[in-house]
Amino acid sequence: MKTIVCQEPYKWALIESEKPTCQQGEALVRVQRIGICGTDLHAFCGNQPYFTYPRVLGHELSGTVEEIRSEDTTIKVGDQVSIIPYLECGHCPACRSGKTNCCSSLKVLGVHQDGGMTEFISVPADHLIEANDLTLDQAAIIEPLSIGAHAVRRAKLQKGEKVLVIGAGPIGLGVMAFAKLQGATVAAMDMNKERLHYSKNEIGIDHTVHAGENTINELRELFNGELPETVFDATGNVHSMNASFAYPEQGGKLIFVGLVKDNVIFSDPEFHRKELTLMSSRNSTKEDFLHVKQALESSKVHMDGFLTHHCHFQEMPIVFEDWLTPESNVIKAIVEISN
Ligand SMILES: [Zn+2]
Ligand SMILES: [Zn+2]
Helix, strand or coil: CEEEEEEECCEEEEEECCCCCCCCCEEEEEEEEEEECHHHHHHHHCCCCCCCCCECCCCEEEEEEEEECCCCCCCCCCCEEEECCEECCCCCHHHHCCCHHHCCCCEEECCCECCCCECEEEEEHHHEEECCCCCHHHHHCHHHHHHHHHHHHHHCCCCCCEEEEECCCHHHHHHHHHHHHCCCEEEEEECCHHHHHHHHHHHCCCEEEECCCCHHHHHHHHCCCCCCCEEEECCCCHHHHHHHHHCCCCCCEEEECCCCCCCCCCCHHHHHHHCCEEEECCCCCHHHHHHHHHHHHCCCCCCHHHEEEEEEHHHHHHHHHHHHCHHHCCCEEEEECCC
């Protein structure tokens, strides 16, 4: 079978590799769509922390089940599926409390071990989500959307709650879509005006704020003199994260969805004055995958315009570098394998 390997930063190789065998408890999946995200771009450019090479990337995956060796699942051969790429240990304190997304020895396919830029992959059978009623493209974007859905679930949003999402990239757009689904009033903030237009026109958020000097006053104008109760930062930018403490209302919440290698710095008196709740949100769980699947199936969330770029598997190593440039305006690129 054909596999694309990232051999070292800035170097792809299309190789012939051995088709994996399906072990007990696993399912062999014929991979058909691979979503590309920031993690892949960082890995390719050599600035993903704790990353080792060579590595087969790809963690946003959909395909069809070829073989299954598990009795504990309703998934059958021939089913179209989305793969949960987070391989948890199942017995650490986080796993025991259902927080498999932050397992202490979590291995993510395509990050810590070889992922799905290949024709076949064998994965634990309980890490598949049946997706027969979705398109293959939709099934592949369950994973990136589930990260936003997880952050929204952590925030326990109430209907009518005032929400600000900072960063209108793929993860931020997912946060916005699932905050809207919870009935929140959502404002998006970004430096990129096109992304703000997209948030309003495609995701249907209520307000947009161009990130800049006067954002606090602008937010107050949008929210009847008040500040948002809940703020999500999905920028992965330390300056934005440091500044984000100013945006929630008294008693509000701040959720860091994006992460940085740096230290986040904030004023404790300000933090205490507001009695803020600060949370991080990392990856997602099976529950979030199922929530996203249902939202896509019932068309409560539309993300079709989110898929801006497509290419065939064999051309991926050639077109990939174009996706690194801001001019390409990539929101989400999808690699197709027609095997
Ligand atoms: Zn991703
Ligand atoms: Zn664990």
